[in-house]
Amino acid sequence: xxxxxxxxxxxxxxxxxxxxxxxxxxxxxxxxxxxxxxxxxxxxxxxxxxxxxxxxxxxxxxxxxxxxxxxxxxxxxxxxxxxxxxxxxxxxxxxxxxxxxxxxxxxxxxxxxxxx
Amino acid sequence: xxxxxxxxxxxxxxxxxxxxxxxxxxxxxxxxxxxxxxxxxxxxxxxxxxxxxxxxxxxxxxxxxxxxxxxxxxxxxxxxxxxxxxxxxxxxxxxxxxxxxxxxxxxxxxxxx
Numbered sequence: 001x002x003x004x005x006x007x008x009x010x011x012x013x014x015x016x017x018x019x020x021x022x023x024x025x026x027x028x029x030x031x032x033x034x035x036x037x038x039x040x041x042x043x044x045x046x047x048x049x050x051x052x053x054x055x056x057x058x059x060x061x062x063x064x065x066x067x068x069x070x071x072x073x074x075x076x077x078x079x080x081x082x083x084x085x086x087x088x089x090x091x092x093x094x095x096x097x098x099x100x101x102x103x104x105x106x107x108x109x110x111x112x113x114x115x116x
Numbered sequence: 117x118x119x120x121x122x123x124x125x126x127x128x129x130x131x132x133x134x135x136x137x138x139x140x141x142x143x144x145x146x147x148x149x150x151x152x153x154x155x156x157x158x159x160x161x162x163x164x165x166x167x168x169x170x171x172x173x174x175x176x177x178x179x180x181x182x183x184x185x186x187x188x189x190x191x192x193x194x195x196x197x198x199x200x201x202x203x204x205x206x207x208x209x210x211x212x213x214x215x216x217x218x219x220x221x222x223x224x225x226x227x228x229x
Contacts, residue, residue, distance in 0.1 A: 031215055033216055043160065043219050045218065055215075
């Protein structure tokens with residue numbers, strides 16, 4: 001079946017521009033996560049949704065970062081007034097998150113953001 | 117919050133040898149420990165995970181051990197092959213509902229043919 005997909009795969013933005021990154025989770029997956037992965041580092045947690053509810057946004061680095069999942073499926077991560085330090089791969093992951101306890105996270109291919 | 121430390125950062129082995137990667141975690145309430153493999157430019161892929169109610173889990177050439185008392189867990193790869201070359205990340209649960217993950221800094225494994 002289809003895995004987690006993300007678009008665009010690559011995004012180049014000029015400093016100060018706004019960007020929007022999209023994540024399509026696996027169908028039926030309740031939980032959705034965003035991570036930021038800098039070059040040579042492990043993924044760093046940004047935010048977590050259960051259905052449409054954003055339950056944890058403690059990892060968002062500043063108020064320039066905003067995420068939403070209005071219908072409990074597709075999610076968008078928006079970064080306003082991009083800065084060079086925002087350059088990274090943004091990974092989306094989803095998990096079934098059902099009462100059966102399936103918490104395995106499946107990752108998308110990521111969006112590589114480069115801010116010039 | 118959860119803090120995960122991973123070592124070594126790089127590991128080079130000869131084909132056929134074993135490789136061991138170790139991680140420690142800080143939160144004694146953590147109960148789920150996955151390992152991900154990430155090839156260059158690709159997405160992280162789960163290779164094995166372990167829950168805190170067992171001490172060891174094995175899947176063919178890959179095994180994970182967990183020591184809850186010492187708060188550390190390890191990945192063991194036996195009979196390494198060149199295709200095992202990649203970056204490996206350990207992780208532990210964090211935050212609200214303990215659903216999100218805190219990742220280690222990664223181990224770059226190079227298997228020399």
